[in-house]
Amino acid sequence: MLQTVYRWIDERLEISPIIDHALKKRVPDHKHSAWYYWGGICLFFFMVQVVTGILLMIYYRPGPDAYDSVRQITYEIRFGWLIRSVHAWSANLMIGAVFVHMFSVFFMKAYRNPREFGWWSGLALLALCMVFGFSGYLLPMDELAFFATRVGLAIPDALPGMSQLISALLRGGPEVSSATLQRFFALHVVVLPAIFVPLLGFHLWLVQKHGNALPPSEEAKPAAERRSIPFFPNFAMRDMAVWLMALNLLALLVALFPLQLDVAADALKPAPVGIHPEWYFMSQFEALKLLGHVIPGTLGEFVGLGVFGVGMGMWAAIPLFDSRVTTSLRARLTTWFGLLFLAALILLTIIGYIEVL
Amino acid sequence: MNYPVWDVPILGSGLVIALIAIFHVFISHFAVGGGFYLPMTESLALRKGRNDWLAELKKHSKFFLVLTGVFGAVTGVGIWFAIGNANPEATSTLIHFWVFAWGIEWVVFLVELSALAAYFYLWGRVSNPLHIRLGWLYAIAAWLSLFLINGILTFMLTPGQAWLNAAGTGNETFSFWAAFFNPTFWPSLIVRTLICLTQAGVFALVTASRIDGQRQPELKTEMTEWARRWLLPSFLLLPIALFWYLAEVPAAQRALLDLGNSTVGQGLFTLLSRLKLVFLISSAAVVAAVYLFTSKRNAVGFGLGSALGVAAMAYVSIGSMEMLREMLRKPYVVGQHMFSNGVRKSEVARMNRDGYLTNAAWVRPEERARWTSPDHGQNSAVPDLSRGELMFRGQCMACHTLDGYRGMRKLLLGRDHKGIANLIAVLHTYSDDSPYRPFMPPLVGTTAEVEALTDFLAAQVSGTNSVPNKP
């Protein structure tokens, strides 16, 4: 019966080559294999985001009712608090997992020829995740959301010429308001997913095309000494177990630290003390602040964003710089650059938190 | 207030008990589960003629000896120390009524420790059957100690009608067995025994993951399979046993589990509902993860990281269940008899009439004289904060702190004097539809005492002593 259905579908869609590919696929097995789980973890959290995001849209009302609808979700609708807290926590865990995934790819040198497009599409996905985070943060329209968004938009605002552009396109006025909320909502639930999903599809297709990359220590071994396990079912079973762990961690965080709702946003109120951006914007925020001390005024902002631009460009260009398989000066330099980048990220984030707490 | 109050800033005395207890729970259940694991694994290894297993086991038994003999015993004494300080009234009840049970428990504990010591030091020095019997002696003694303490712990949640009828009459002893084999005794015993097996399974799993699968694939597969046999049934049965246990809990207590289904409002005791979800999801996740990680295909490549992940989920599951069980007792510390702040249910009416602090042993005579002076409350413009503070220490500090765990300054934030008076009135009236009744004891005391507490709390929240004059 099942086989008949399968054959009927296969005749029309020709899916058996895809299934054959999945059955033949193998995953390298070595002491760094645990890093192969991280892309899957990102994907898992993204799926949680899609499901809970759709569920939230069922009761969320953008516009003047936004705050009240989130209040109902959090305090009145059965398990509404659960859906909202899962969405928020899973967003944070997803961005965290993407960072881990990015650095593991970097240090395993998995961006080298032919995987350059994997690296670039991954970076674009990370950037989109952060815009997702920034736009989603405003949607409850409580005090915290309002001021965090105001502070966040103030950074590019300080640049000459930018203010007009941001006001006209992003904020819909000189001040964060319900017009901003409406735009962010459209961005968060329509524009970003419409870009994100195809890009994610491309990223996943590349992984199937090229397979898992081997770290240099494994590449150095003769092929006979390399071990691998079948993707299906061995690795898929382990992957499932890791997803369950991720779900469990999510459940624990949600249970112990569910999201509360602040008082409704009031533009006339002074900003509460200790307003700071989400942790994944903290290092950038802090870097700009520190540069502002050294070079005050708009020049500092310019230099700051310039340094960022150059840094990001270098980070994206890594596959072009370190593209050969053999160990060389370039490979070592790249590793050092990555360590420096990671250290700066962590250090700036810590300094940022010390300053606001 | 017949005892001094133990003031633990930020944490609160209740959380100190919880922190020691959760550690003790893990170790003590592990000690019992390990008691079964050691002789059973030893028999199996001998039957299969596996000397490599035996060598591993000897190392394990040393670990068990140190862990249970040192950390288990020390945290056990730590719980006594903490509960005696945090809730002396309840501790005194437990000691007086259960003195015979504690006596037996002491004997059993002594047998347990001696048997384990003998088991470890006699490896290879006595015949194999005798050695295995020593292991079983340890296991049975350890489980009996669980059996006894289970009776006392379940008594605290459901003392049973026989004991409740006898309480305060001086004839409590006649209801000893009824109180021991109380309604939740058997389901709880099963839950606890299953927890023991899970702990042994977690230990077996972590040990198995450390065997090098490339060098000893057969040993690794067998040991993982053995660990799996401990973990899967125990975690499958645990939720079922817990449902039986919950079915025996009074409906009013069980209702606490649903307070947080539709809200996460602070101060509304919503954590229990969330703990329930965490327990269910982690137990299921352990079963599934163990199944997936240790299937025949994957057993050889099963690593320490994965094992620790499973262990973490197992601890989350057990930990959330223990926390849930402890919090389920609210608002009582001894079900239907004594409230969590040590006030007996039978004393409420008397204390409302005569006063909570009236007979308190720890009030200075001059303080009491000042409170009872005729002009007090009428002419005095300065509110009597010391009286309010004593009320706070006596009746609130069993669960609340000022700034930390369940901190009053945060919970009362934004309320003025009037708002606090309203809240206190709700707690004092203790009507059937009060939103706090399911989890908070009534506030007892005379009108003047209740007002003094209001003044004290209002002063704490506003940070000054400027409260409005009393009418």
Place this chain on the structure above:
Amino acid sequence: MSDCPQEPEPNSSISRRAFLRAGAAAAGACYAAALGYPVYEYLATAAHKAEAEGAQKEVVLNDIDKLPIPSALMFKFGGRPALLIRHGESSWTALSAVCTHLGCTVQFSPEKNQIFCACHGGIYDPATGANVSGPPPKPLSPYRVVVDQGKAVISRA
């Protein structure tokens, strides 16, 4: 493991395997149900609410002329608690008793002539339902009251 003496008969091995499969399927179904339950409840809230609200068009309360002045009577409207407050001989207000902050049930305090919520100290004006102080973001929603010979008919405003 070819020399394993406890190798079960092929026949029983199949039934054992079938048993394990069924067990795994059952456990998986339980897991899915456990995840699905909150989602179902979440989605069903709107229907429950509409049901409770739509079922009742009006409530009739008898013998209300015996209520002291001032005092309040707690009743249910559409499954949710509501308050009928008597301010004077023929001065009445009917309000929803669900706090607009976190949904606790509010109460009327005649001595202080105010409605308050015990959960987080919100205070409302008993005449209009307006939120006076504390965390409530919105006033209590009012009902229409028609009093005739000791009988009050309460309907949606």
